[in-house]
Amino acid sequence: MACCASNGGDPDSKKRSDDIDKMLIAQRDTLRRTVKVLLLGAGESGKSTFLKQMRIIHGEDFKEADCEEFRSTIYTNIMKAGKVLIQARELLSDPEIPWGDEGNARHADLIAAAPSNVEQYSDMAPYFAALEELWLDSGIQATFARRSQFHIGDSTEYFFKQIKTLSSPEYLPSKQDVLCSRKATRGIHEYDLAVKKVPFKFVDVGGQRSQRTKWFQCFDDVESVFFFTSANDLYEDAFRIKPNGDEYGRRSREMFEELVVQFHKFHGFADKVIFFTKVDLMDEKVKAAKDAGGCLDGYMATAVDDDSTSLGDRQAVYTYLKKSICTPELREMTSPRIHMHSHFVNTTDTDLVEFVFEAARSTMFECRCCQRGSGLL
Ligand SMILES: Nc1nc2c(ncn2[C@@H]2O[C@H](COP(=O)(O)OP(=O)(O)OP(=O)(O)O)[C@@H](O)[C@H]2O)c(=O)[nH]1
Ligand SMILES: [Mg+2]
The missing domain is CATH 1.10.400.10 (GI Alpha 1, domain 2-like)
Structure with missing residues (x-):
């Protein structure tokens, strides 16, 4: 498609016009190939930290001047x-x-x-x-x-x-300080980068209650949603370590459910990857509970339905938390068109995030290739 009329026999104008055409074709191709990933989840669940990691691993790394801003x-x-x-x-x-x-x-x-x-x-x-x-x-x-x-x-x-x-x-500030710093996101932030020559657009939206109305504005052309929830808070809730019961768990479940249902209604196919973050903080508690023989600060594992889930058994806790967010009812409701995968991660650990993102990315592409809806969680 020519965007400018070529100007008679003027070779300069013709060249300019051809260059613009080439640029537009390249842009359109990039846009078509771009994988848009939406980062969603409650406030402080680690979305912006994950985006900082993407920048460090695949984008324009933080230089001294960038760190100073923190x-x-x-x-x-x-x-x-x-x-x-x-x-x-x-x-x-x-x-x-x-x-x-x-x-x-x-x-x-x-x-x-x-x-x-x-x-x-x-x-x-x-x-x-x-x-x-x-x-x-x-x-x-x-x-x-x-x-x-x-x-x-x-x-x-x-x-x-x-x-x-x-x-x-x-x-x-060091890069690690930047990753550990906290500033709540307001509005919608987009970040473009290429991973193995595939263009990605990450969209980071604030997760605090006042910011969540903006989520649905970003749904167009989204191929993947990364949903973030703090494993540490879910653990404290599930085992009644927090005084206000299952508040965080309930809110995370509802948020995820609404997201999945909305997506299912309007878009049909889109990957969902759940990142259970702050696993470093949770693991400390799991270890303390194990050392104390299943008890933690005097609280017993009385809140879980499944008696076999012990406060001090890391794998059992992981399985329990996965089931608590991606409930059997939700899977039933959305199956077989929605792919879900999950990862446990410490978002401030660059090596771990690199590893986990690579796993998520390759599963996403595999699923896209075969377009089969297998709930992989
Ligand atoms: N220890 C630990 N801290 C984390 C982890 N993930 C995030 N944090 C810290 O938690 C705080 C909040 O993280 P953010 O990335 O700002 O959270 P967010 O989801 O973007 O929050 P909103 O912008 O309010 O929606 C920051 O201080 C992070 O350094 C983790 O896995 N482990
Ligand atoms: Mg944020």
Whole structure:
């Protein structure tokens, strides 16, 4: 298809026109071949972290200047975590948590009064020493040990452990720091890259309640949906480690169900890959439960229907969590046209994400080739 009329015998115009035609054909070909992947799931389930990994592994890696942009996010993350710990220590009861050193109460007052959002080093500098002292206090450590009872960022320990490095004016976030930093996604973010010469378009949408209305705007031409859910939160819910029962599990199930049903209705075929994230945090708990002979912090595995599922049996827990999201009813409802696969992953581990994405990618392409609907979960 010629896009511009060629201008008589002018060879320059003719060449320009031919070049534009070639470019348009190439663009159309790229568009046709592009695999659009939608990243969906609850807030903080690891979608943006996964996208950062795609960028590191297959895209334009983070350079020093890119990492620098995360500094203020990291300052803000640690400041907010400090405030949460101070407040939680005061509020938690049964038993109450005393200060290890009463003298730290004045550090707590300083942090409680500080602004939550920190832009630059000079704004953060007056607070590093207080945060460092607080983190070492046995009262704050005891509070942190009870973090299932309140909400705190999953990278809190990671950043507090290196607060000395963070407090240097020369601090430059590493790639791992970038992966562990947390900023909620607002709006819709697209990222294009090529994997083994196949163009991919990843679409990252915020998972917090206010952002979820935007999900359905992104459904056009989607070939695959990667659904993210935190294995760690599902585990805490399923085994009643969290005080509010099956809240996270129920919400994740409903979210996934709605997604699958909507897709089934409007699109028919589309892969679904479920990523059970934060498996590193869950594994710590599974191990602790195993060491304690199936008990964890006094909670028993009473909540699961299947008696054979033990809190301390990693494989049994994985199977249980898979079934809890992709329920037999859902599979029945959507079979045989929807392909579902699942992976357990620590999204902050680049090697693991590379491995898991490769597995997901090759299964996706296999399924696409044979176009058979086998529920692979
Ligand atoms: N330990 C651990 N932390 C993780 C993992 N995945 C994500 N995180 C951390 O969890 C926090 C939230 O991750 P995000 O990728 O921002 O979550 P999101 O799903 O994009 O959240 P929204 O944008 O609000 O929808 C970040 O601090 C990540 O570093 C994981 O597998 N293990
Ligand atoms: Mg995000």
